[in-house]
Amino acid sequence: MDPRLIPMTLPESTNASPQHWDLVIVGAGPAGSAAALGALTEAPDLRVLLLDRSDFPRDKVCGDGIATHALAELAEIGVHGIDDGWPPVRRLELALGGTSVSSDRHRLGWVIPRSVFDARLVDRATAAGAVLRRHRVVDVALSDSAVSIDDIAFADVVIGADGPYSILRVAAGLPPTGRRALALRGYVPTPAQWEGAQVIRFGERRQPSYAWAFDRGDGICNVGYGEVLGMERQPPTRSLLLAELEDLLPGATTGGDAWKAHQLPLSGWRWDQPDGNILLAGDASGLVNPMTGEGIYYAVATGLRAGRAAASAIRAGDPRSAGRTYRHSVRRLLANHLRHTSIAARLARVPWVVRAGIRAASRDDRVFNDLVELGLGRGLITPRLAGGLLPRLTSP
Template identity: 55%
Template sequence: MGTGPLWDLVVVGAGPAGAAAALAALHERPDARVLLLDRADFPRDKSCGDGVAPHVLAVLEQLGAHDVADGLRRDHSPVTRLQLALGALEVERPMRRPALVVPRVVLDARLVDAAVAAGAVLLRHRVRHVEAGRDQVVLDGSVRGRVVVAADGARSPVRRVLGVPLPGLNALGLRGYAPTPAHRVGRQVIRFGEERQPSYAWSFDRGDGWSNVGYGEVLSDRQTAPTHALMVGRLESLLPGSTAGAHSWRGHHLPLSTMRSGREQPDGRVLFVGDAAGLVNPLTGEGIYYAVATGALAGRLAVGDSRGGRPGVGAARLATGDREAPGAEYRRALRRLLRTNLASTAGAAALASKPSVLCAGLRAASAEQSVFDDLVELGLGRGRLTLGLLAGLARNLAAG
């Protein structure tokens, strides 16, 4: 099985999840041998709304990537206001912590550079074959890792090759870049669709005269998948003026999480993270936080101890060929980290698919800053359905 050097960790995919895995492994054990593979050269573009939640920067700082977090804050204007709209209903409030809008061509390259500066070896390589053994995983016949982190995105070739199912719905999103109209400066604007639900259009001001604009909807058997033209048309009709002068359209799937996400993580030495683990918030389409959070968890566990205990405990167990440990331990750690949030976002997404409930939620957020804050937290980070949010919802549903 395989002839190349044995790496402590091989990461497939150098998006936010893969870069975070490499950073975390090297933060935990600076002498770890970490190989980062991606089929693309960096910088590379990725279809995304480019909305970077403050929680993402917090994870990067925990991994020692202060330079990346500081650089993003320095180079990109904070977006302090969020507008949510449905029909005639419009709520706009300040966010408790500002978000950033960072083109992925910038964000991902900075994360990869940080991983390389920390000691990861970056190679351009498209992984096609995976052989998962008792003591090691061999990629394409020659690349050998004690542990492999699969951070290879929504279509995850590693997942497909290993036949690991991914339950849950998919959404399809299309983004472009367009000049920011004056009334959308300094804002993230989300307008929910009234046709083809659940869907929404967005306009996220980058702070440099341009906005990331786009449209996304959940795919279902009830309707045919949207075409490029339909998506641009829906965006323009929901946010008039947003597509004027737009360029660089790019679409991609979003694998939405369920309350059971993470349970399908198999035992063994391949750990799935980010989109490859089907971790995109079903309410908002946010996935970068989950990507860095699960990447960090898996990277740390691959070379050390997932519970933050004695460094090297996990590594020693992996070296002795404990087949069950890494996958089973990561599955438990992932569920501990996200279980409450996954249950809450799945519940909230089911509720929000009913227009009357969505309206009541927006009215509650309009009435109280704390309800608005809870809603933002649920959509961007590890938030949960709070009593305040549920009470606000109930009050506004009763009021009709």
């Protein structure tokens, strides 16, 4: 654990009469902390309550891969140093069967345990003025002018950053998120062949699926395997997930611990956010890249925008305009990208296509970086990427 992180046992909410806040944020993961930071950057005097059911630091089942795009979003509002002490990882290897590419991407990545990354973000949010409380939200009620959270708080605007099983999503009137994946993660001592790299090996038997080995740079490697649910087959068991991981990355389960599985709500063609004063960010809004499982960049990017939209609507005396403002800002940022990843994820169900993409990337570094941008940032299927893919699709 990061020695500078002091475990925080949060004050629990009490039964006193509900308090009024300008903004309540449910969930203090990357989306929730970013929302608090976005709001307090826009309006430093705002009264912001950040609720989470857990004390921090807390573990979160994840590959711990942090795309540079997430840190760049934070840097734009003056938040630096979240990666302090964790070396960047430049090398990325993609493989399917005997076809592989291993190259240095032009934008760095990091592998930082979520117990560190999330706690650092929470620290920044509270330093900016957010009040953090431990509370598991069970009931959300809407009235004309405010949203009330259980019997502890009511607010002009509420941001739901409460992950893939979001209660706020239901309160906002949105259907459950669409397609999901299930992934299992563990930690192993880093074997020599994965040092300084992030390795992704796509499955052939249970498509779409992949196994990963992400070296943290401190002698420990985050390893895991995930697959899309549905696909006309039984949901995978824990032993199947472990067996697939070992099959794709031999040795990946040796000496491993902290095995845990969790669902990922994959993004689709369209992203929605209703009008009104309940905003959804990160996993709660169904934003995980369907090709790679990347969700932290989306969580930070949407959290920041939700916070800003909430703050400006409250300041303008029209909290219910927050939903519309936020919807427009996220669509401006991500709408095209989400359509392109939706197409790419459909194509990637066919092993041929994945193989063709890897071959094209191995021939041209620019295609490699286009693929990385599509999978880890907000890139598009560029003409270069499509052009690299087509000839190989027609002659497998």
